[in-house]
Amino acid sequence: MDPERKKVVERVAVSTFPDEVLERVLVQLKSHKDRSSVSLVCHSWYDAERFSRTHVFIANCYSVTPEIVSRRFPNIRSVSLKGKPRFSDFNLVPPNWGANIRSWLVMFAAKYPFLEELRLKRMTVTDESLEFLALSFPNFKALSLFSCDGFSTDGLAAIATHCKNLAELDIQENDLNDKSGSWLSCFPENFSSLEVLNFANLSNDVNFEALERLVSRCKSLKVLKVNRNITLEQLPRLLIRAPLLTELGTGSFLQEHPACQYSELENAFNKCMNLNTLSGLSEVTALSLPALYPACANLTFMNLSCAALQSGEFAKLLVHCPCLRRLWVLDTVEDKGLEAVGSNCPLLEELRVFPTDPFDEDTFHGVTESGFIAVSYGCRRLSYVLYFCRQMTNAAVATIVQNCPDFTHFRLCIMNPWQPDYQTNEPMDEAFCAVVKSCTKLQRLAVSGLLTDLTFEYIGKYAKNLETLSVAFAGSSDWGMQCVLGGCPKLRKLEIRDCPFGNAALLSGLDKYESMRSLWMSDCKVTMNGCRVLAKEMPRLNVEVIKVDGSNESQADKVYVYRSVAGPRRDAPPFVLTL
Amino acid sequence: MLPDLPELDVSGGLNFKETELTLGLPGEIGRGTSSFIQITAGSSSAKLTGTKRGFSQAAMDLNLGRSFYVEHDGSCCEQSESENEDLSVAKPPAAKAQIVGWPPVRAFRRNVMTKSCNLVKVSMDGAPYLRKVDLEMYDSYQQLLSALEDMFSCPTIPYTYPTRNYLDEKKLMDPTSGVEYVPTYEDKDGDLMLVGDVPWKMFVESCKRLRLIKGSEAIGQLHAPRTPQPSAASCTST
Numbered sequence: 001m002d003p004e005r006k007k008v009v010e011r012v013a014v015s016t017f018p019d020e021v022l023e024r025v026l027v028q029l030k031s032h033k034d035r036s037s038v039s040l041v042c043h044s045w046y047d048a049e050r051f052s053r054t055h056v057f058i059a060n061c062y063s064v065t066p067e068i069v070s071r072r073f074p075n076i077r078s079v080s081l082k083g084k085p086r087f088s089d090f091n092l093v094p095p096n097w098g099a100n101i102r103s104w105l106v107m108f109a110a111k112y113p114f115l116e117e118l119r120l121k122r123m124t125v126t127d128e129s130l131e132f133l134a135l136s137f138p139n140f141k142a143l144s145l146f147s148c149d150g151f152s153t154d155g156l157a158a159i160a161t162h163c164k165n166l167a168e169l170d171i172q173e174n175d176l177n178d179k180s181g182s183w184l185s186c187f188p189e190n191f192s193s194l195e196v197l198n199f200a201n202l203s204n205d206v207n208f209e210a211l212e213r214l215v216s217r218c219k220s221l222k223v224l225k226v227n228r229n230i231t232l233e234q235l236p237r238l239l240i241r242a243p244l245l246t247e248l249g250t251g252s253f254l255q256e257h258p259a260c261q262y263s264e265l266e267n268a269f270n271k272c273m274n275l276n277t278l279s280g281l282s283e284v285t286a287l288s289l290p291a292l293y294p295a296c297a298n299l300t301f302m303n304l305s306c307a308a309l310q311s312g313e314f315a316k317l318l319v320h321c322p323c324l325r326r327l328w329v330l331d332t333v334e335d336k337g338l339e340a341v342g343s344n345c346p347l348l349e350e351l352r353v354f355p356t357d358p359f360d361e362d363t364f365h366g367v368t369e370s371g372f373i374a375v376s377y378g379c380r381r382l383s384y385v386l387y388f389c390r391q392m393t394n395a396a397v398a399t400i401v402q403n404c405p406d407f408t409h410f411r412l413c414i415m416n417p418w419q420p421d422y423q424t425n426e427p428m429d430e431a432f433c434a435v436v437k438s439c440t441k442l443q444r445l446a447v448s449g450l451l452t453d454l455t456f457e458y459i460g461k462y463a464k465n466l467e468t469l470s471v472a473f474a475g476s477s478d479w480g481m482q483c484v485l486g487g488c489p490k491l492r493k494l495e496i497r498d499c500p501f502g503n504a505a506l507l508s509g510l511d512k513y514e515s516m517r518s519l520w521m522s523d524c525k526v527t528m529n530g531c532r533v534l535a536k537e538m539p540r541l542n543v544e545v546i547k548v549d550g551s552n553e554s555q556a557d558k559v560y561v562y563r564s565v566a567g568p569r570r571d572a573p574p575f576v577l578t579l
Numbered sequence: 580m581l582p583d584l585p586e587l588d589v590s591g592g593l594n595f596k597e598t599e600l601t602l603g604l605p606g607e608i609g610r611g612t613s614s615f616i617q618i619t620a621g622s623s624s625a626k627l628t629g630t631k632r633g634f635s636q637a638a639m640d641l642n643l644g645r646s647f648y649v650e651h652d653g654s655c656c657e658q659s660e661s662e663n664e665d666l667s668v669a670k671p672p673a674a675k676a677q678i679v680g681w682p683p684v685r686a687f688r689r690n691v692m693t694k695s696c697n698l699v700k701v702s703m704d705g706a707p708y709l710r711k712v713d714l715e716m717y718d719s720y721q722q723l724l725s726a727l728e729d730m731f732s733c734p735t736i737p738y739t740y741p742t743r744n745y746l747d748e749k750k751l752m753d754p755t756s757g758v759e760y761v762p763t764y765e766d767k768d769g770d771l772m773l774v775g776d777v778p779w780k781m782f783v784e785s786c787k788r789l790r791l792i793k794g795s796e797a798i799g800q801l802h803a804p805r806t807p808q809p810s811a812a813s814c815t816s817t
Contacts, residue, residue, distance in 0.1 A: 089685050089686075090681070091686075092679065092680045173685060285717065305688070308713050310716065310730070311729060332713075336729070354688060355684060357711075358682045358684050365708065388684070413682055417678070472683075497680075
């Protein structure tokens with residue numbers, strides 16, 4: 001640093017920012033990106049930041065070791081960890097790949113005995129680990145497991161039994177061994193601290209009376225998402241005991257006894273003054289749905305992705321939900337239902353349309369480009385879309401992004417691979433050209449349909465803010481991937497499957513991968529030799545190949561490349577080759 | 580008015596492409612991809628531009644043999660149970676190539692619809708595609724017919740409780756052509772029955788498939804209902 005500058009820094013440091021004051025200020029900073037920037041300013045800011053940080057977010061559990069984390073951040077109370085590559089959600093990563101929480105828990109127990117929160121995504125967690133967690137941290141308050149595997153409801157029982165101060169238990173979409181619902185009965189009779197309880201994806205019955213008592217005792221309960229075994233008859237009994245609820249996930253919405261319970265249900269929903277989020281509604285019928293209307297006035301997020309609504313009743317429901325900002329639906333609502341979205345939800349920012357019958361192509365109509373267009377005309381603030389459909393046109397997408405140029409997340413899944421524009425038979429290149437040209441704020445993009453290298457030329461050229469790109473069954477040659485790696489200055493995650501990209505493409509990103517979080521390529525044309533070259537040239541990258549049984553020796557079936565300061569994995573299973 | 584179909588022009592005729600005989604793997608075709616099939620003998624649509632590639636052609640290009648097909652001996656344990664059942668029961672092996680992990684839908688979502696829903700196919704004479712309804716969604720014939728009306732965009736003639744003179748009571752009409760459709764269904768024994776003749780719950784249990792038949796053709800095809808006409812007291816009210 002030149003002498004002039006140094007003087008200025010010293011003056012400022014001494015007179016205005018003693019470390020303690022700086023730390024007090026920095027404590028207010030929550031965003032980990034901001035904190036990273038702060039830590040790079042100078043040594044004293046680095047130190048102040050690291051002492052004041054209470055929450056650490058580790059996006060790739062293999063990018064750093066527990067030791068390094070605990071050395072840098074001595075005062076952590078809350079940890080978020082992500083493990084497996086995202087394509088593991090779609091069975092592309094073999095079981096027992098890794099990302100086990102165990103070694104992290106051992107470090108936490110030693111260095112962070114006051115740990116309060118643990119949020120895990122795509123990690124392997126065993127029952128032993130959950131028990132260890134429950135017994136090691138007396139202040140433990142919040143556990144969130146999303147898309148994890150390796151545990152059973154016995155582990156949840158340990159948490160319920162031992163975590164006396166638990167405020168949040170959020171078990172979402174995990175691949176767990178669901179043995180029984182008895183874990184819920186393990187909460188002690190004097191336990192009352194729960195504020196968030198989500199067991200919507202568990203399939204066994206819990207003891208309803210125990211649940212009722214639990215809800216009664218926990219006066220601060222704000223989020224309650226029950227599983228589908230809780231009946232419509234039981235729901236009002238929970239609702240009246242949880243007046244502060246802001247987020248509700250119902251169980252089954254099937255009405256067994258029409259007349260009598262309807263009024264009880266309506267009354268209960270009338271009292272839900274604070275609901276902003278609604279989900280569940282499995283087995284909902286046209287008859288039971290209207291009971292919800294009183295509770296919909298302030299809803300900002302409605303998740304109907306487990307409710308097979310048809311367009312008629314869906315449209316009637318939407319009339320009561322003018323404040324919706326986020327909406328998840330099944331494609332049973334069809335284009336007509338989406339027209340109703342366009343007409344009734346002007347504040348909508350996020351729309352996700354899931355496929356009901358992804359593998360049954362010939363009979364289910366689902367949604368088409370016209371539904372999407374209708375939404376774009378009515379919901380100009382749309383910024384996040386996930387759309388599964390069976391047909392699309394370039395013109396439709398161009399119209400959509402013209403209406404909604406503020407997309408930050410555009411994930412389009414045309415479900416048949418290599419499907420062209422069904423009207424012109426052209427590739428879908430121009431569609432994604434329109435997306436990246438119009439949506440300058442685009443951070444996340446998933447492409448589909450018949451795509452040539454042209455799509456990737458456009459992406460590389462125009463997608464200046466793109467951070468995450470998902471590609472499947474697309475491209476014509478190495479050039480496509482080279483364009484992306486050569487453009488897209490902010491690219492962090494690139495995941496590719498079944499594309500004709502080979503070693504030349506892989507190696508063209510040599511300079512890029514260290515600035516990215518990770519690269520995934522499966523069933524492309526990359527070979528073991530190509531991977532070896534990459535590993536040799538870039539020692540600070542972990543280059544891992546997952547070998548699939550019976551495949552060609554020289555082919556690199558699945559390649560996972562990520563930057564790491566932890567060095568190569570020491571826990572890799574036999575089918576993961578670290579090069 | 581029939582719902583807007585991509586290949587239909589305004590006058591409502593069928594597009595030739597839909598019905599053209601072509602070569603290609605059965606069951607792989609999504610909507611609108613008939614021209615996507617690679618070899619159509621003698622047809623001008625067979626002119627392959629550099630970008631159009633057939634399904635198996637592209638598969639060969641990409642050396643996809645491996646990950647592409649789900650193993651049918653059940654060893655592909657990552658697939659959810661419902662998919663394995665589907666494969667072993669319904670479809671002949673290579674005809675429907677199912678790709679691992681595609682579409683990218685998480686496992687728990689695949690199970691959403693397999694639980695307690697009673698999806699039956701609905702076909703309408705003259706419409707080139709099928710629809711599906713979930714019979715569990717409805718409590719009565721009125722609701723079902725109302726939903727069918729929405730789905731096929733035909734107004735129902737007002738519902739009255741079915742009597743012997745059934746052809747007058749329950750029809751759907753296409754206003755543009757004036758053609759009336761009678762809602763019928765196939766029961767467990769494969770017989771064609773008139774919708775509305777049996778109590779609702781019995782109908783839900785026995786209905787395998789719904790067919791909207793053109794009124795003129797309905798008379799000859801229907802079976803007389805085998806169950807005795809229910810009395811007013813025991814009928815399912817709407």
